[in-house]
Amino acid sequence: SEDVSGDLREVLYTKEDIDARVAELAAAVDADYQGRDVLLVGVLKGALMIMADLSRALSGQYPMDWMAVSSYGSGTKSSGVVRILKDLDTDLTGRDVLIVEDIIDSGLTLSWLKTNLQSRGASSVEVCALLRKPEALKVEIDVKYVGWDIPNEFVVGYGLDWAEQYRNLDCIAVLSEHVYS
Numbered sequence: 001s002e003d004v005s006g007d008l009r010e011v012l013y014t015k016e017d018i019d020a021r022v023a024e025l026a027a028a029v030d031a032d033y034q035g036r037d038v039l040l041v042g043v044l045k046g047a048l049m050i051m052a053d054l055s056r057a058l059s060g061q062y063p064m065d066w067m068a069v070s071s072y073g074s075g076t077k078s079s080g081v082v083r084i085l086k087d088l089d090t091d092l093t094g095r096d097v098l099i100v101e102d103i104i105d106s107g108l109t110l111s112w113l114k115t116n117l118q119s120r121g122a123s124s125v126e127v128c129a130l131l132r133k134p135e136a137l138k139v140e141i142d143v144k145y146v147g148w149d150i151p152n153e154f155v156v157g158y159g160l161d162w163a164e165q166y167r168n169l170d171c172i173a174v175l176s177e178h179v180y181s
């Protein structure tokens with residue numbers, strides 16, 4: 001398998017950094033929801049790593065379900081118009097829901113998703129995102145748990161892809177411009 005280190009400009013967070021931060025997020029979630037039945041909703045595909053690690057760092061039972069969504073419209077990245085490619089199997093009526101995301105970029109996907117899940121009768125819908133890009137946000141969005149705020153640069157690894165590549169890196173890194181220009 002090819003060495004991808006030349007494709008990365010800078011490692012922002014190592015596996016150890018991520019493990020430590022995810023443990024802190026899990027402790028906060030456990031403390032906030034103690035005794036409640038919380039459904040974790042992962043957003044495919046980017047959230048797969050954070051879901052796997054966060055869920056195992058939590059204490060007690062946290063059922064999980066998955067959605068796959070796709071933004072379309074103008075052709076450029078997030079348009080805010082979202083299509084459900086795979087819906088939840090779970091009825092949300094009266095449920096406490098915690099959406100698990102890898103990154104909030106424009107915030108448009110998550111903003112739509114929160115509203116959508118709330119409209120299904122959930123008791124609460126909160127968000128845990130490992131990364132957020134404050135400079136890229138296009139909508140105000142209340143996020144209960146954030147791993148790190150990062151600069152507005154293209155990052156890959158730990159579930160985050162560029163053209164479906166680099167998701168399996170165990171670190172989070174800035175992609176070199178030569179890869180996509």
Ligand code: PRP
Nearest residue numbers: 044045046078103104105106107108109
């Ligand atoms: C990425 C990321 C978030 C979303 C954030 O997913 O995983 O889900 O974009 O963008 P936004 O805040 O601008 O809406 P992507 O659409 O690339 O799909 P993927 O998770 O399958 O990679």
Ligand code: MN
Nearest residue numbers: 043044045046
């Ligand atoms: Mn995603």
Ligand code: MG
Nearest residue numbers: 046160161162
């Ligand atoms: Mg992607």
